[in-house]
Amino acid sequence: xxxxxxxxxxxxxxxxxEYGEQLAHDCARQQLHWIDDTRAQRFLKTQARQxxxxxAFYRRAAEWLMPGHHYQPPATLRQYGKRLQRALDNNxxxxxxTGSQIVLEGFGExxxxxxxxxxxxxxxxxxRIRRLLLRQEQSHYAFGxxxxxxxxxxxxxxxxxxxxxxxxxxxxxxxxxxxxSDVFVSLDEDPGEYCSDLLDNLPDWIRGPCR
Numbered sequence: 201x202x203x204x205x206x207x208x209x210x211x212x213x214x215x216x217x218e219y220g221e222q223l224a225h226d227c228a229r230q231q232l233h234w235i236d237d238t239r240a241q242r243f244l245k246t247q248a249r250q251x252x253x254x255x256a257f258y259r260r261a262a263e264w265l266m267p268g269h270h271y272q273p274p275a276t277l278r279q280y281g282k283r284l285q286r287a288l289d290n291n292x293x294x295x296x297x298t299g300s301q302i303v304l305e306g307f308g309e310x311x312x313x314x315x316x317x318x319x320x321x322x323x324x325x326x327x328r329i330r331r332l333l334l335r336q337e338q339s340h341y342a343f344g345x346x347x348x349x350x351x352x353x354x355x356x357x358x359x360x361x362x363x364x365x366x367x368x369x370x371x372x373x374x375x376x377x378x379x380x381s382d383v384f385v386s387l388d389e390d391p392g393e394y395c396s397d398l399l400d401n402l403p404d405w406i407r408g409p410c411r
Contacts, residue, residue: 202265209386211266213311216380218258219273220308223281224340225251227288227300234293235347243343250336257329276375280304283372294351294358295365301344302406303369303398307376309337310398315387345403352405363408370399 202210225248232244262271272278284304287295312334352359374395377384381391399407 207265209383211262212271213383214258214262215271216273218255221251221255224300227296230288247340274379276379280372297344297347298365299369301340305337305341306398307373310394366406
């Protein structure tokens with residue numbers, strides 16, 4: 201009974217979320233080779249498995265909503281992916297943590313948590329697994345915060361760099377939201393609130409000049 205346009209826009213959203221989860225998977229797999237701590241390595245291995253599972257779920261959800269249709273992720277999100285890939289190519293843990301576990305995971309958490317009600321109202325299923333994914337995204341975000349705090353504790357200069365990196369990634373998120381605004385409007389959401397909520401949820405030591 202879902203309206204065809206709502207179905208189409210939800211499928212576009214799931215395509216974007218699948219791409220984001222694949223990005224997070226690639227980051228977690230590479231980050232575990234840069235970290236000596238055994239517990240952190242185990243967490244990243246688990247995260248990589250979870251991200252792969254999330255990506256597969258969103259792919260199946262998109263196929264269920266619109267069989268035979270495939271939407272490319274937004275161009276702005278692909279640009280975000282290229283920016284994050286540069287961090288991986290440079291073996292830059294600080295950059296990749298900021299772009300993946302903090303901004304990307306935080307963005308995904310905002311989307312899932314804010315859209316759960318709208319998805320329920322529009323009859324978009326997968327309620328139980330959507331809530332499981334939200335809890336896992338929250339754990340990935342918390343892990344990223346702990347790792348970055350360790351970075352700032354070991355090198356005081358990193359604090360200013362993390363703020364600069366966060367501002368750069370947040371600007372790209374703003375562009376993603378502008379490109380995908382019709383998706384969120386179709387689900388009765390205000391796109392402008394996502395970036396402000398994402399920023400408000402960042403701790404002051406990361407938010408810095410982004411305020």
